[in-house]
Amino acid sequence: xxxKLSRRQLLHDSFLISISLKGLNGLAEVIGGVTLFFVSPQQxxxxxxxxxxxxxxxxxxxWLANQLLRGGEHITAGGIxxxxxxxxxxxxxxxxxxxALLKGKLWAYPFSLAVLGGFIVYQLYYLATKPGIGMVxxxxxxxxxxxxxxxxxxxxxxxxxxxxx
Numbered sequence: 001x002x003x004k005l006s007r008r009q010l011l012h013d014s015f016l017i018s019i020s021l022k023g024l025n026g027l028a029e030v031i032g033g034v035t036l037f038f039v040s041p042q043q044x045x046x047x048x049x050x051x052x053x054x055x056x057x058x059x060x061x062x063w064l065a066n067q068l069l070r071g072g073e074h075i076t077a078g079g080i081x082x083x084x085x086x087x088x089x090x091x092x093x094x095x096x097x098x099x100a101l102l103k104g105k106l107w108a109y110p111f112s113l114a115v116l117g118g119f120i121v122y123q124l125y126y127l128a129t130k131p132g133i134g135m136v137x138x139x140x141x142x143x144x145x146x147x148x149x150x151x152x153x154x155x156x157x158x159x160x161x162x163x164x165x
Contacts, residue, residue, distance in 0.1 A: 008155065015148040016102075019112075022145060023098035029091030036084035041075045048072035090119070101149070106160070109153035116146050 005013070049072070052065035093115045100108030123139040
């Protein structure tokens with residue numbers, strides 16, 4: 001038996017998977033943002049020490065572990081607060097958009113396109129100043145999600161405009 005998906009079904013499934021991933025990302029950002037409001041610079045430094053101690057026992061010259069430790073020494077309460085607000089400012093709109101999209105709310109499609117479009121503009125600016133493969137991959141994924149949201153939006157509008165049989 002051969003399973004054949006229509007192009008429309010494949011796009012719809014891809015849309016559902018991609019926005020679900022965005023929802024998980026948004027949830028992680030909200031959890032991280034809320035958590036950071038309860039963490040002091042000293043606690044953050046201690047966490048970094050705990051996370052790097054095993055690696056540094058194996059290799060005291062490990063570049064990444066040493067960079068994390070050095071960076072941890074410069075963490076401030078203001079820096080932690082900024083990170084918390086940053087994560088919440090990204091996570092809350094993503095969660096709201098994903099929840100509304102999964103409920104099929106038509107207004108959620110333009111809202112989601114605007115939210116992700118804003119993130120993409122920021123990411124492109126960031127890429128121009130500090131290029132990195134992680135940001136390239138994230139931006140590429142976000143562009144794919146925008147395309148899938150747009151295609152789903154068009155299909156939903158067509159369905160609603162079609163007269164009932």
